[in-house]
Amino acid sequence: MRTYAVAVGKALVLGAMALVDIALVALTLFAFLLTFGLGMIFVFPPTARLIRYRTAFARRLTGTWLGTAVPAPYLPPPLPARPQPDGWYRHERQLYKTPRWPDWNNRWKWMFGDPATWRDGLWLFLNPVVAAALLLLPLTLATGAVLASRSAVPAAVPPLLGCAAVVALIALPHLLRGYAWWNHLLLSPTAKSVLAGRIQRLDQARLATVDSQASELRRIERDLHDGAQARLVAMGMTLGAVEELMDKDPAAAKALLGKVREASSMALVELRDLVRGIHPPVLAERGLGDAVRALALDSPLKVTVTVDLHARPDSPVESAAYFSISELLTNAARHGGAERVSIDISSHDHALRVVVTDDGEGGADPSLGSGLRGIERRLAAFDGVLAVSSPRGGPTIATFDLPNALAEKRRDSRPLPRGKAVIVGICWGLGWLPLFPQGLVTMVMKIIDTEHLSWFLALYLPEPLQWPLIVFNISLGLSMYAAGMIIPAMHSSQRRLAEVVPARLWLGR
């Protein structure tokens, strides 16, 4: 009973808000008139923003009151304009001194070009009507009954309307659900905007990856140039000197050779450290689990490692996970003041999940620590997400997921399911039977009106049924061949789509 009363209350409030929307609709219409009638385009952004406030509120209420989550559908806002090398800001063919106009233009285009803006508008225009038809239906019907009783309509109408009002009142929870569905229909993102958002994220991730890769390569180049390479040059020069000294002063030559050996050892040490930074040998030799165990052994902290993986992820993913764990471990030792760390590596469906927990002081914040930022960048390349929970006083729990890290390797020839394969076989194997002997050839025989009925079954039938059977046979044969072609094609394209399109889209729309 109580929930029912709550539902009635919700319906009344939402309905009242929808009635207030009529004023907003009028305002919006006026603004549109100014924008498109008089060209006062500066009116557009505030209006659009106003509508967005209203729809954002509606989304929130739909989520909290009606239990249907409606995510915001807007395209990501444009990035702020960046100056050219000469300090000017370019927008299309114009140059500006300050970023104000390019920014304004970009924002205008962003709002104007976003289909979600127009869907918002459509929702706003229709909302009063829909709300009146769903939420306020009992009220509308009751009003109708009262009005009808005063005017000259058949006497049966007012009581009927009254009954309908009562029924609508009882069905109100269902009407509320219908209203939630309506909100979801227009206010949630379209497949297009989900994709656009995803593309922007991928774009940023790609930029960050390329950036960090380039700087990594620069670092390697510098290390090689200043380290091993320089030492090899020095060794070559010393060996040249040894060659000269060999006869004159064997003792000095021997001393120099000792130095060469030392230099070669140093070069090896440097190369070893460099290799460890690029791709640790244990990781290549043993995979993620043992590499992290080796990491744990080398750490001054007490580290426990649990690994539960049924397959080995791809090498780049492994490497990203390894270096992220390594960084988290270093953080725990350096900033967290931790003593014990536990690292848990597991698989969840196709995702690789790593949880690093330490008993340090906590207070780690990804927005401050450049180390955590680096991890986020590293993981972003694989759609990975880092979540850090680090209250002051600890413990710090860092979790990251690498989705699809453990997905089965793509097999291009995944076979058809057995049932479908049988159907395809029958279609290809027997399609000729209705098409040629019983279809086309029979048709020719029918046309030339032969005496030989032979094996043409259709010709044995009574006259009026002959043509329909011939046509049926031909179309049966053709559709068998068509099915034989279409079923495998559908199978492979479905698989390809399922791999390409994010799972949300299948669920959403």
Added chain:
Amino acid sequence: MSLRVVIAEDLYLLRDGLVHLLQAHDFEVVAAVESGPELLKALIELRPDVAVVDVRLPPTFTDEGLQAALAARRAVPGLPVLVLSQHVEQLYARELLADGSGAIGYLLKDRVFNAEQFVDAVRRVAAGGTAMDPEVIAKLLASTVRHQPLGALTPREREVLELMAEGRSNAAISQRLFLSESAVGKHTASIFAKLDLVPSDDDNRRVLAVLTYLNAARG
């Protein structure tokens, strides 16, 4: 009688170098192989006095050599194996020491540069001793640094402990640190007392005790 040795190394130059080096020091090289399966076969069929094995070998170029060596030691307990690698890992050292039967060496490839010490290490392993790379020991000690009893050691005792963990005898340690052998003996006794270990005169058992202790201290 010269010691019979099997060498496993995939790079021709290095393999050749090792063969020459060991032959020059009076070893008999009975086989020089270049892949994991060949190595396992050679170890089990030829039963050499000692094997010198590279960790990374064909066909997979992962830890093929290490796995072959471990497999051979499972089949022939106590088969002396000296493992060479471009990098040393505590993880691998643990695995090699795990069976507790000694006759194990684990060195960086750089150590071959110093022929005398390298050959000494090979002989030590062949005799059932241990030869751990100083870098492994350094890592082990670095990661146990917070552990209490180790903190109680004097710097000199730490030096002795490091050399002991590498597998050196008292005589070798005394030579290295320019101490008398009896002084080294005193240090080792003190170390064993501080770490609460049962003292032992047998070099090999002593090393294993120390390594086990260090490993255990890691938790």
